[in-house]
Amino acid sequence: MKLNLGLIMENLKTPYERVAGYTDGALGLIGICPYVAGQQYAKDILYLAQWPQLRDEPRIPENVILIGGGDSALAFLEKHQINGLIFSGDCTLPGIMLEVQNIFFKYDEKEHALLNALLMNKPIQNILNACAAIMNCHASLYGSDYMLLGYSDVNLPPDSNALWQETLVANRCQIPMNTQKRDRDKAFQSKSEAGPRSVFLNTVGSENTHISSAFYHDDLHVATLVFSSDSGALSARHLWLADYIVETIHKSIIERFSSYLNPHDYLRISLITALRYAVVSDSRALKINMSRIGWRMNDDYRILLIKLPSDSCNLSHSLHAYENVFADAYPNYVTFWYDDYIFVLLRNDACNELEKYLSVLKKQLTQSNGSCSVGMKFCDLNQLRLHYELAAMPHKIHIFAKQRIKFYRDILETHIVNIITSRFPLRAVCHTAAIRLQEHDIANGTNYLETLEIYLLNNRSLLAASNKLFLHRSTLAYRIKCIQNITQVQFEDPDERLHLLLSCLALRIMSRNSLTDVDYPGANPQDAHYDFILEIREHTKGSKPRKTEAAKPPVPGQESK
Template sequence: MKLNLAVFAYHLADYAPRLYDSEIHGLGVADVRFLDRQETFLSESVYIGMWDKLQALIKPPFYVVCIGRDETTDRWLEEHGVKALILDSEVELNEVFERLQDIFQHYNRLESELLEAVLCKEPLNVLLNICAKFFANPTFITDAALCLVATCDNFAHPETDRAWQETIESGRSSSELLLLMKRKKLTNLLNTSRKAEFVNVGENYSKIICANYFDQEVRIATFTVSEAYTPLSPLQAGLVDHVAKLLTAEVRKQHKASSRYLFAIRSNISNLLHGQKIDEAILKTNFAHIGWTDQEDYRLLKIPLTTAELADGTAGHNRKIYESIFPHYVSLDLNEVLILVIRCARDTEADKRRFAELKKHLKNENAACGVSKTFHDFDMLGEEYKLANAALEIGSWKYPKEALYFYEDMMLEHLFSEGSRIFNLRSLCHDSVLRIAEHDQQNNSSLLQTLKVYLLQEKSLLAASQELHIHRNTLVYRLGKIEQISGLDLNSPLIRLQGILSCLILEYLNGLEEKAPD
């Protein structure tokens, strides 16, 4: 296995080495040899010797480990085009040579083990276990959407690693860490770099080195080494590049398999959103490939990309953040709109936390999202999109600062809005409730609100009086007044239902009048 001077510098840190004109990327050194006065040197060997012997050479080797230096060393190295690792003169030559030999043997043994595992088509987590040995630190792979694909299990992340704990719980890269990277303007570099990048975002987070996999110009996955047990350094970037490259075939194989299924699912969703019918058996088969069945609940989210996101190029990054919040999703771009179909968690509290996180990010980006009701029939995706769109339109108009709008919260508004296009909504109201509304208007009273709360609280005097913030006796008095004006028989379930509907319609119409421009 080939190494480079940067890897040597990392392992010889106790000698306080200094690199001269040496790349941290690229591995071009195949072995180590003692320096002598031979006329030709092998281009892939590193030669170790004392500074006084090195400077006497007319045509020095390309790579050297130089022991000792003076004020002319740097100029001489530059003039002769030599890449060097410089150590103090007190260092013992044979000791350094033996350590370099041990470094080569260590990595040669690990590379052979990894190549054999690749040839035997071992699972990705087994390959990552071997990769972790190269760095004595955890290694893992995420896909282009930052979903966790595989991780090693021989070097576990410590429980104190907050970002990793979030990754394990959500199945995605830590949203907190991603947001911090965005603030430090690292995301574009990490998403596009063709070489391994060392990242240190702060003392509360593990240092990492990331190497991307590309399919032509599209990033499909990222190999990451995380500092947990052994210090991580930019000097290891070339080593990370090499180790990641050895996994390329397996990573691409997994990507192609998942991409094939996701392409079919995205095509199905797009067709459904455009009103086309798809055979139910085909839908079930395609979704089954990602473990989705009609025995679970789903939601559809509509997130229009903002003008600012499109203008400053952060749309792609924000999309990944939105996706990273939910562990199970399928995403689709539709005319500058992000569509997310998510599988709901069985733990409703987990979904509440995820939607709270989504809302926080939406507000930070001055964006908004409409959420459909829950559903289990994939054939209803087209209709659920309409409901998510209705939630977004009504919510943005009625509650412009909220950012996140669920259809169940906007359902009555939607029904009344659609119904008002066909007939006058007041015609649906019970005549006795209209009389109460007229009494309120003439006497500046609030009997209609009292009736609505009382009925919604299922005629509980205690619950209704608490919600209205009035004394129980006051509520009893108002109910008597309502009966006197309207004659409503509130013991009839049908009358109660008509009463609630009438109150809600009148509340909706009053809201329209208040929103109407002067």
Template sequence: MKINLDIIAEELSAFSPRRAGRKKADTAIRNLQGVGLYHPQTSLSPEICYAAAADSITDTFCCPSDITLVVIGAADECLLDSADAEILILDGGKAQCTFSHIFNALNSVFLKYQAIDAQLSSAVMKNAPLQEILKIGEAFFGNPLILFDKNYCILGEADPRLEKLELVCDKWSDSLMLSIDTVNAIKTSPEYRRASASADVCFVSEEYFAYNTLFAPVKGSGSPLTMAVMETDCPLTQVHRQLAVYFSGILRLALGRNHLSSGHSLRFEDFLKELLYDTQIEQAVIDRYLLAMDWKNGDNYLLVTFQTNRFDKINSIYNNICVNIEKQIPESFAFYFEDNLLAVINLDRARMSKTDAVHMLSIFLREGLFHAGISYIFFDFSTFSSYYKQTLGALEMGEKYSPHEWCYDFEDYVLHYFMHYGTSRIDGRHLCHPGVVQLYVYDLKNKTNLLETLKTYLECGENAVQTAQNLYIHRNTLYQRLKKINSIIHTNLDNANIRLFIMMSYTFVDLLGLSPVES
């Protein structure tokens, strides 16, 4: 954070600050790091703000050039006006303050801004939520702070103090946004038009907007974003422009770490996390979020959870990996949740099979940094959390029974999982073998009876003659049905464990009063 005499003068306004020296207009280039006592015989640094007592400023005083000096006390300003330096005079105002009192106040300014800078830097490094960083900014400016996207939708939450703000609801995302009239009022203000040409900070007065507001572009974020500081509690000053430039840079770093620059939607990520927390969301709202991604609720999806370990727990690498996953696999969306990396893949939009998707992810897995749990294929986001639990179950069972492997498909470990936990953690319908679900959906769409055919075939010990008799169909008809079943479920019925779990899936449906798919 660049601290200069403008900031110091505003912070110490109680001490009647006055500017002197020839460089009165150059303070914005300064980047002062701390305060020290002025001694003419020592080597002076342009990054230090030096403090000198007023009684040391006499006719023989020769101010070194290109330094920053704070004179404490009632000094002769005529002796300082011609100095080739940046000078601020603090005489204590009406209060008769001692040199040490004002010096300590001066030092406190640096401590305050350094603490804020450290707090913000820490928040960015830890990938703190956007709202948490904005809360720090509100304490920083002493006013509400909002981040808008290119359509002036609010990224985060609207501050209750901004009651005069005219907001409408975006029909696609249910997010609050400025009304068209309000946006037009902002963009027609003279300073906004001047500032937009140079992508600079601009001040919009209450004449054009509900509040006096500083608008600062968040440069380099990839998607046009705007930070707004609205005057409700503390008057906005010229110094706040400098602070707005600094804070917009912090937001740029934070959003860059959240890979917004790659087109990653923070709003869609928050939506998925709400589903993982089992928040009940109406189907119409789910459809709107998916529509923003050009996805449909009925598409086939796959969820992969990457379990990190050792140094991989450092969040700073998470976003780069998410970006790489999204670049590697078309129609994928990657984000981190509970110290894991999650990737949702729209198989239909990507025109790939589950096997193809896993193969494309193998480059990340073979490096030995991750273990991966893979869910069943699913097509209903209202059940998203169940498939996340499947990936965690696959990881747990896989590491227990096959620790030498790196990729665990829940379909291969569902029987192990059921023997450990039954249906206590995952709804029984989401433990059903995928083949049972696929046949159920096919029967609904095509008015067929393949689900019952497979059940009878397995109950008869794969005896075709007995199965045909029990179903009252010709043996050739049975063979045609079995061929169709095999083309749908792609499952090896010669595997005893697979046959066992398919029959258990039928039991889940019958005993628990479920259907393989939620209505």
């Protein structure tokens, strides 16, 4: 981060004796290095030298720190119009070098914190906290109507600060704003201006304790950033520092709070950030922009991910083609490129009317040789990253490779069971009646497990279940009688019926698992998962768990042997 001599003077612990030239100019120094006679000097470097090294040199750097020399050194620097600091001859060159380097490092860390907050699209308070840390004073942001948009909780004014307390109560800036020099705090158009664009505000007292910087989009006022200090007066060096901060955050503030920009643009930026960092940042600004297009955080949403062949050369043309498909069908949608997919977010009615337009989508997919996965409907935009991962899963499963349109709902049950079995031996908690039915089916070639599942799913309705199974009603009644004879189970207890139904579903999915470890890590439960039961048993005996070979899962039909 660039500094000026004034900021370095403000942070020095070792006292200096004299100051030459103007130290509160524009931020232009990027670091410090030792002075070497005869070399070319950079304008953005602060040079450190002993006074005897410099006094006979014909060419002098523009910014220097001298060790020793006193009044003679001061007269020499003023004669050559050099900006600099003069320390006592008792100071050591390495000591001053280290101290000034640490000042640059400190501001670099603060700059990194600000850039990180902007990159991750963090809430406005996080950004203002980073701004306040750089300025070492309080920061508050106001809209074009001077209503309070946010403030830092770093360097908060004390409760005795009446002006700030009035601002909090009114939720509006109570400081008189300077409006006579609007051209000085316009949006940044040129970096060659002679003076800073930030200005001091007229407050009670003779000291300058408030600085304001305005944000403009073209000629339209968007927001104003105010820095306030309760620990001392602010100077011209702080005006330049405020200019740098405003220039850094200008784009972000305009995107968040300008009512003159397309809110869809900010929505896209926020969604991409949420996908990248798994969190919807600055929900207040996002809600403001969403409300302008009639969207809410808790609306119904659905994600579509369109994957094109790797040899597709004209990506912008492909995106435009799919935008046209959705624009004709759905007025409420957002689309953009993310990773390897065209990301489409449908909202409310568009989620429910998806089925009507699948033929149009399939036609476009066929033309571009692409495929589309359809995620679940959800109602909390904070879950965007999670549902993105779920929507992407069908693209990774080999059995769906040739399908143009694939739905996550088709693997929902399998996915849930796989998550459980990757952490716990699910068969161990299945109902014994369901396990016995599965063993009977394997041994005798029957299909009683599926029959029981369909029968329970249809609330024990013989008519509905027989239609689902394409059986005669009397045939189904006979099967149910056989199931009861095999398992000795009754269907009167609702809790037992639920346990039976879940067991039938889990056993069916585990026996017909369509996912592999390649498709979904943990899809095939590892044998070692059974070892933890042995460890628990050993712990209950008060001894250390013994090392055992991986226990093999029971083979259907052999557990009773």
